[in-house]
Amino acid sequence: MPMLHHRDTVFVLELGEDENRFSPDWLDTVHGMLDTVEKHDGPAALVTAGQGKFYSNGLDLEWLMAHADRMQDYVRDVHELFARVLTLPVPTVAAVNGHAFGAGAMLAMAHDFRVMRADRGFFCFPEADINIPFTPGMAALIQGKLTPAAAIASMTTAQRFGGQDAERLGLVDAVASEDELLDAASDRVRALAGKDKGTLGAIKSTMFASVVTALRTTSPES
Numbered sequence: 001m002p003m004l005h006h007r008d009t010v011f012v013l014e015l016g017e018d019e020n021r022f023s024p025d026w027l028d029t030v031h032g033m034l035d036t037v038e039k040h041d042g043p044a045a046l047v048t049a050g051q052g053k054f055y056s057n058g059l060d061l062e063w064l065m066a067h068a069d070r071m072q073d074y075v076r077d078v079h080e081l082f083a084r085v086l087t088l089p090v091p092t093v094a095a096v097n098g099h100a101f102g103a104g105a106m107l108a109m110a111h112d113f114r115v116m117r118a119d120r121g122f123f124c125f126p127e128a129d130i131n132i133p134f135t136p137g138m139a140a141l142i143q144g145k146l147t148p149a150a151a152i153a154s155m156t157t158a159q160r161f162g163g164q165d166a167e168r169l170g171l172v173d174a175v176a177s178e179d180e181l182l183d184a185a186s187d188r189v190r191a192l193a194g195k196d197k198g199t200l201g202a203i204k205s206t207m208f209a210s211v212v213t214a215l216r217t218t219s220p221e222s
Helices: 024-039 061-066 068-086 103-110 136-145 148-155 163-169 181-190 197-207 209-217
Strands: 003-007 010-014 045-049 054-056 092-096 099-101 113-117 174-176
Touching: 003 024, 010 024, 010 181, 024 068, 045 181, 054 092, 054 103, 061 068, 068 103, 068 136, 068 209, 092 103, 092 181, 099 103, 103 136, 113 163, 113 181, 136 148, 136 209, 148 163, 163 174, 174 181, 197 209
Parallel strands: 010 045, 045 092, 054 099, 092 113, 113 174
Antiparallel strands: 003 010
């Protein structure tokens, strides 16, 4: 399960040690940790990272197959996580330590910045290959962060991008070695940690108002 650590002004939210799929318990735990970051009295920034082979493989399809009657509520909860990270009133960066697939890649997209391990792991939106169309909210999130060319190249092809290719396309902002990844990600936001939370949250909410609306008002059937 996720864990939260505090390094100076930077909070590090470790997503877990396995595939870090979005089970309901996992979602609840992450929201509780985001509460801690938001309520922190003082400068704060957030880094999220997985451990080992995966950043996150996204949706918990095994749980979803066993609870098909709860699909709409589940997707709504996933959308809410994206909307919250997108507008979190502190600087955020995803340290993509390994595979980021589907909704896991979308979670990384919701951050302000992304730093990916250079030599291992793939960043991928596999929906075109697994016959699961993007919801309008998910599409809006990805397109809100990428150029039109990068969105087409990643959303319609299901191509797997290693760190260097992901950086060239603009899926991530930088790459780093495994040993330097967490420090490189932390350095991206440490100097920004003193930004006023109210102001930063308002700026993000304005910048991404249409994306948040799409995430919070669309369902799997939309």
